Amino acid sequence: MRSVLLVFSVISLGLTACGNGDGGGSAEDRALIIERAATLRPDDFALAQTYDRSCRFCHATPESGAPLTGDAADWAPRISQGNQVLIEHTIRGFNGMPPLGMCPDCSPDEFLALIAFMSAEPSE
Amino acid sequence: MKLNRRQVLTLGAISAAAAGFTGTSRAIIGKAKAQTHAIEWRNWSGYLSATPTDIYAPADVDELLASMTTMPPPLRPVGAGHSFSNLVPTPGVIISMDRISGLVGYDPLTERARFRAGTRLYQVAQELEALGRALPNMPDINKQTFAGAVSTATHGTGAELTALHGFVTGLTIATPGGELLACSETENPEVFRAAQVSLGALGIVTEIETETLPLHRLRKTQWFEPFEDVIANAPDRARDHRHWEFYYLPYTGMALVITNDETEDPVWRDPERNDNQDMADLRMLESLTWWAPPVRRFLSRRLMSDAGASSEVDTYWKVLSSEQRAVRFNEMEYHVPVDAAQRCFREVVETVEREGVRVFFPFEFRYIKSDDAWLSPFEGGDRCSIAIHRYFEEDPLPLQEIVEPIFLRHDGRPHWGKMNSRTAQDFAAMYPNWQDFLNVRGALDPDGRMLTPYMREVFGI
Numbered sequence: 001m002r003s004v005l006l007v008f009s010v011i012s013l014g015l016t017a018c019g020n021g022d023g024g025g026s027a028e029d030r031a032l033i034i035e036r037a038a039t040l041r042p043d044d045f046a047l048a049q050t051y052d053r054s055c056r057f058c059h060a061t062p063e064s065g066a067p068l069t070g071d072a073a074d075w076a077p078r079i080s081q082g083n084q085v086l087i088e089h090t091i092r093g094f095n096g097m098p099p100l101g102m103c104p105d106c107s108p109d110e111f112l113a114l115i116a117f118m119s120a121e122p123s124e
Numbered sequence: 125m126k127l128n129r130r131q132v133l134t135l136g137a138i139s140a141a142a143a144g145f146t147g148t149s150r151a152i153i154g155k156a157k158a159q160t161h162a163i164e165w166r167n168w169s170g171y172l173s174a175t176p177t178d179i180y181a182p183a184d185v186d187e188l189l190a191s192m193t194t195m196p197p198p199l200r201p202v203g204a205g206h207s208f209s210n211l212v213p214t215p216g217v218i219i220s221m222d223r224i225s226g227l228v229g230y231d232p233l234t235e236r237a238r239f240r241a242g243t244r245l246y247q248v249a250q251e252l253e254a255l256g257r258a259l260p261n262m263p264d265i266n267k268q269t270f271a272g273a274v275s276t277a278t279h280g281t282g283a284e285l286t287a288l289h290g291f292v293t294g295l296t297i298a299t300p301g302g303e304l305l306a307c308s309e310t311e312n313p314e315v316f317r318a319a320q321v322s323l324g325a326l327g328i329v330t331e332i333e334t335e336t337l338p339l340h341r342l343r344k345t346q347w348f349e350p351f352e353d354v355i356a357n358a359p360d361r362a363r364d365h366r367h368w369e370f371y372y373l374p375y376t377g378m379a380l381v382i383t384n385d386e387t388e389d390p391v392w393r394d395p396e397r398n399d400n401q402d403m404a405d406l407r408m409l410e411s412l413t414w415w416a417p418p419v420r421r422f423l424s425r426r427l428m429s430d431a432g433a434s435s436e437v438d439t440y441w442k443v444l445s446s447e448q449r450a451v452r453f454n455e456m457e458y459h460v461p462v463d464a465a466q467r468c469f470r471e472v473v474e475t476v477e478r479e480g481v482r483v484f485f486p487f488e489f490r491y492i493k494s495d496d497a498w499l500s501p502f503e504g505g506d507r508c509s510i511a512i513h514r515y516f517e518e519d520p521l522p523l524q525e526i527v528e529p530i531f532l533r534h535d536g537r538p539h540w541g542k543m544n545s546r547t548a549q550d551f552a553a554m555y556p557n558w559q560d561f562l563n564v565r566g567a568l569d570p571d572g573r574m575l576t577p578y579m580r581e582v583f584g585i
Contacts, residue, residue, distance in 0.1 A: 053223070053225060091164060093452070096452070098205070098452065099166030099167065099170050099205070100166065102204060103222070104165060104202050104218065105179045105223075107163065108163070
């Protein structure tokens with residue numbers, strides 16, 4: 001029988017900068033979301049650079065537990081809270097999401113642009 | 125019968141609950157900045173905050189140099205914000221090197237690689253992996269910038285492995301006077317000894333050169349074992365493995381031992397691993413059994429003793445750090461001489477459990493080899509790092525106030541990036557080259573442009 005409490009391996013106390021959520025739907029849907037998250041990038045060059053250095057590692061990595069880029073369904077309950085709450089959580093941190101989300105120099109407008117990109121349903 | 129992870133913790137929780145007891149438990153400075161905004165800065169745990177004049181991320185080194193003499197002081201560099209000590213907060217300008225990142229180059233003759241300061245550790249590892257190379261060691265967190273990790277003497281574990289700065293062979297610094305200064309063993313060697321661990325006090329590190337090793341895989345193996353057996357044999361165990369560490373689970377009498385050794389075996393990841401759930405389970409177990417430590421100890425020992433070992437194989441950096449979402453915390457860590465480390469750790473455990481401080485985060489024990497950087501906590505001899513953590517929503521001070529005196533009695537030196545109450549007088553007594561560092565600092569920053577109130581407290585200026 002498989003053993004145990006890797007638990008606390010956890011405790012790689014690894015930090016990561018990440019949020020929450022595991023998507024949903026079928027395993028095939030989930031696999032597609034994961035595959036897509038790894039390739040999505042903002043069209044805007046400057047925003048893409050910021051996304052790559054600050055957001056991508058967690059929001060394109062399913063193990064992080066963060067809502068994945070392009071997984072609009074997983075983002076929906078967060079988006080429904082409104083921009084004020086989103087910015088508050090981003091700047092002050094929320095659960096696994098660290099304050100300022102690994103982008104200490106981002107302005108609130110840049111945070112909102114990044115959130116809008118990550119939470120949008122990708123066009124085919 | 126052996127139990128799996130979920131069964132162990134769930135059983136423990138149910139047993140306690142069944143007994144009828146539940147506990148309650150920016151002015152525009154750089155030309156590339158598009159806009160001005162005042163924003164509150166917070167560290168990773170959210171415990172520290174500051175409202176700087178600006179948070180400035182230069183697009184390149186030329187822009188940084190042009191700004192060094194014009195930005196309103198005190199100036200402070202920020203990496204990933206993973207430090208728990210007051211290194212970053214300033215009423216002046218916080219400088220982020222996030223936009224100055226990536227590999228500068230790799231020299232196959234010297235097997236050294238050079239990176240820009242803002243490169244995150246996981247990016248350093250990824251860039252080196254593409255070259256078939258590896259960092260000699262990694263911490264269990266890989267989101268820090270290379271410069272932030274090196275400047276605070278960040279480390280992993282390994283009896284024969286130094287902290288990250290021990291592998292550094294050269295640095296380049298943007299001085300407060302707006303000039304670039306390179307240093308190494310042969311070029312400005314005194315500056316190099318100071319800059320290997322500088323707390324960001326000499327200027328802004330722009331590039332770091334490091335030794336590398338051939339890319340390798342590691343097998344990570346972990347299992348539970350009675351704490352007394354682990355601590356009694358710690359030195360021998362550490363010598364037998366490339367990386368060795370353990371976590372003591374408070375009030376349980378049990379430790380989780382983790383080893384990492386090189387292997388040629390194929391990649392194997394544990395599909396059932398869920399670090400986040402594990403931490404939630406630990407918290408629940410504490411919440412349900414805090415009222416009766418003997419019950420918690422009995423259940424934990426009984427259940428964990430039945431748990432077997434588990435292992436994973438992957439590229440070294442993917443095994444040494446976790447990509448899974450983390451539970452945030454605040455941390456104190458002291459580096460204690462190896463000869464005193466076992467006594468010190470036992471005393472920490474006995475004191476915390478005698479005082480009844482509520483804590484569910486494990487205490488961590490690691491080995492680090494010595495080096496000769498002036499402000500390296502590992503200067504002068506090998507040390508063991510002992511870390512205590514508290515959940516980020518809990519007050520970290522009650523636990524730290526009873527543990528820090530124990531660390532100090534055993535000649536511990538605090539991790540520069542973690543919580544401690546030491547000041548200049550203490551540091552001067554701990555570090556034989558303290559004045560040498562201050563001399564270099566004074567020469568590079570005669571006007572004190574890098575001196576925040578905390579930096580003045582640390583250096584006694």
